Amino acid sequence: MPPSKGKGKGKKKGKSKKTKNRAPDATCNCIFRREIIINILSRLPVKTLIQFRCVCKPWRKLISKPKFIATHFRHSSSLQPSTGSSPVLLHTRHLKSYDHLLSLINLSSESSSVVELDNPFPFFLQSMVVVGSCNGIVCLCQPPWGDVITLWNPAMRQSRTVPLSKREPIMEAHSSVSIGLAYDSQENDFLVLSLKRFGPETVIADEVEMFSTMSFSWERVPNEVGFRVLGLSCNLIIKGVPYWSALLEDAYGSREVLVCFDLSKKVFDKLPMPGMRLETKGYLVNLEDSLGMLMWEKTDKYNVDIWVMDDEDGWSKKCNVGVLFGFDKIIGCLRNGNIVAEDENGVFFLFDPVTSSVKAKVCIDNANSGSSMIFNYSESLVLIEGMLPVKKQAARDKLARENLLKCGDQLLSFQL
């Protein structure tokens, strides 16, 4: 505001200070300025915003605006300490029914919680892979052919499936399909990548196709690097970019590399992998929105090396962490670098590598130990055209089956 205005206000002082301070805004039937309302509302959880749509028409309109949705996601995904540690998506199998359970798990020193979500994936399908999440959308699919691709917003409780490509994998020629999810923030476009793999005995590069939620169609993407990915889904998604560990055969021989999808050029790039021996295990992680890797000796359950990738210098070892307890399995790590590990009793530990201490402990009920995987997730208000509310039916069926199992147990103990 120019200074002359400030002087003018001085002369008129005392006249109507309330109305000047809180002049009604034409775009908001509220005495607070629109910019303040936006600033406050964009920091609220999705659950609250769904309810606050009922406050008034301007709020309802605001909460569905793409610009507001983007601002809200920037806040919900920020790494600021004020917002606390962000929850992660947990994929486990039920101890008895072996159902796929998806939960939001919050690990923090103040309070840890596990909240089960309504899984939109058809429960009668035995296999399900969580591809990962970006911009509040989670991608699920069925291995090994990468079908039943489901895009899901857990916070908004809405989902839809992606139509399959006309170029289906050929049973004899292809061995499996690996799925990845990407988000092009420039175009506000979610991209599903489908990498068709040929049999392990061949060295033919993967065939790649890409589905865009904007154009709602599949198109071919050249695999100029000539890689063959290893897993059934991308290993990691950082800021909308999916990463895969892959094999590459070229003049230097056969080696393991990392490939990632370049969103602006819509092509794949290859990155080096840190040198690993056969005895070591590695786990790709997101460390403060940069590429990182946890590495440990298969026989040593007390030491973990943390490696980070730098665009200029490549991979370098950041530190070695002496984990106080022996872990059974490293599950992954939070974006702030805290390591999540599971012990032999299925208890989750949150380990702070800086202070070398266990920050939080949580027991996952009904989880088949060793089946757990975590994925970075930040909630958003984003919806994709054609999304429908996730039916509660799946939860009801689950309950019915649980009861059935309980009955079976009782019957068994009765007989004994």
Added chain:
Amino acid sequence: MASSTTGEKKILTLKGGDNEEFILEESLVLQSELLKNMVKEERVSSIPLPSIKSKTLVKIIEYLKKHAELTPSNKEEFKNFEKEFVNVVLEELLDITVAVNYLKINGLLEFCCQAVADRIKDKSVEAVRKIFRIESDFTPEEESEFRKETPEAFEGDLDDTTN
């Protein structure tokens, strides 16, 4: 910023809504984008801020002083101060937020908006309307539809609009 590099400290007077005067070092108010521009462009020595209550101004000046003293060694202390700073009744917190937005003190604005968000996130729709002095512009039919769709939005601490 040229003025702050000269050795002597410049003094500035801020006049609150109820005409109360606050005398402080010019370097302190430079944290406010609005005041910084006024000082730079017009070389004023007294700035009237009729729209801001003196009580609110006292709080904001308290923050500016603390923030200016912030060093890596007293980070924890500052964090505790920030926590205490927003520990006021909701109406006062909103007054501060509105004033900070007007003065354009960016770091504090972020912090205040987050504090307001944390305070209202479990409130009912009715309570939020009261807090922000909003009249519902939905038809009674729409209103009852919402109550059916999201009953939880209308439950909760209806009258508790102060905390």
